[in-house]
Amino acid sequence: MTNPTIVDSHCHLDFDSLSEELPEVISRALDAGVTRMVTICTRLKNAGQVQAIADEYAPVFWAAGTHPMSVAEEPMATLNQLETLAEHPKFVGIGETGLDYHYTADSMATQQESLRLHIEAARRTKLPLIIHSRDADEDMARILSEEYANGAFTCVMHCFSSSAALAKAALDLDFYLSMSGITAFPKSQELRDIFAAAPLDRILVETDSPYLAPPPHRGKRNEPAFTAHTARKAAETFGLSYEEFAAQTTANFDRLFWKASHG
Incomplete structure (x- = not known):
């Protein structure tokens, strides 16, 4: 019996621990029913090598931006840079x-400038914005709402593990929330409750591999195949069978990430 197909909407296949054995990693993903994965470039200087992974492997698509934790040491992205990358068929x-005030609050102003620039790129390209938010709920909700009022864009709150208030702010803008391995941890009931209250057609799943492996692999290296473990736990949160949850989140992914859709 084959596994239901599902999508890993966010992983980092160019990071060393995964890139060293990519053929095996992708093969295991396919065996687990993970038929598509989006690998994320977090520093634009690495865009070439991330694009090369997508070019080589049919199930892999890619996205790129400057991660908020590295904006202080990377050149500020430009609209031209991002729009040019967006011309690639698998981008x-x-x-x-996004914003990360946990370790890098000292670059708060630069992070906000970078976030607004990426939002404008998302508007211009009609591609979804991929948001990382940590310990910055109020600024994040404010900036997303301000910018949306200036012109619509689509967005996913990747690896969502913030407050119910930020979830509501994002959902009020018709954005998506993505469930990572954190949502499968035993002590994450409060987070599961936030997801359970969200519309089912706004939910994605991801690994954020090589980080945040779900049980039974917690503490080990994560990889796209483990999307299935997170999704099985997530299906319980929504009172669905795994097959129903896989089908719904795949439809959601196709709607948001239209360039990677089956259609």
Whole structure:
């Protein structure tokens, strides 16, 4: 019996621990029913090598942006740079971008400038924005709302693990929330409750591999195949069978990441 197909909407296949054995990693993903994956470039200087992965492997698509934790040491992205990358047929999203005040609050102003620039790129290219948000809920909700009022764009709150208030702010703008391995941890009931209250047609799943492996692999290297573990736990949160949840999140992915859709 074959596994239901599902999508890993966010992984980092260019990071060393995965890139060293990519053929095996992708093969295991396919065996687990993970038929598509989006690998994320977090520093634009690495765009060439991330694009090369997407070019080589049919199931892999890619996105690029400047991660908020590295904006202080990277050149500020330009609209021209991002729009040019977006011309690649397998380039499907802008980011990840966002705000991270946990370790890098000292670059707060630069992070906000970078975020607004990435939002404008998402508007211009009509590609979804991929947001990383940590310990920055109020600024994140404010900037997303301000910018949306200036012109619509689509967005996913990747690896969402923030407050119910930020979830509501994002969902009020018709944005998507993505479930990572964190949502499968035993102590994450509060986070699962936030997801359970969200519309089912706004939910994605991801690994954020090589980080945040779900049980039974917690503490080990994560990889796209493990999307299935996160999704099985997530299906329980929504009171669905795994097959129903896989089908719904795949439809959601196709709607948001239209360049990577089956259609």
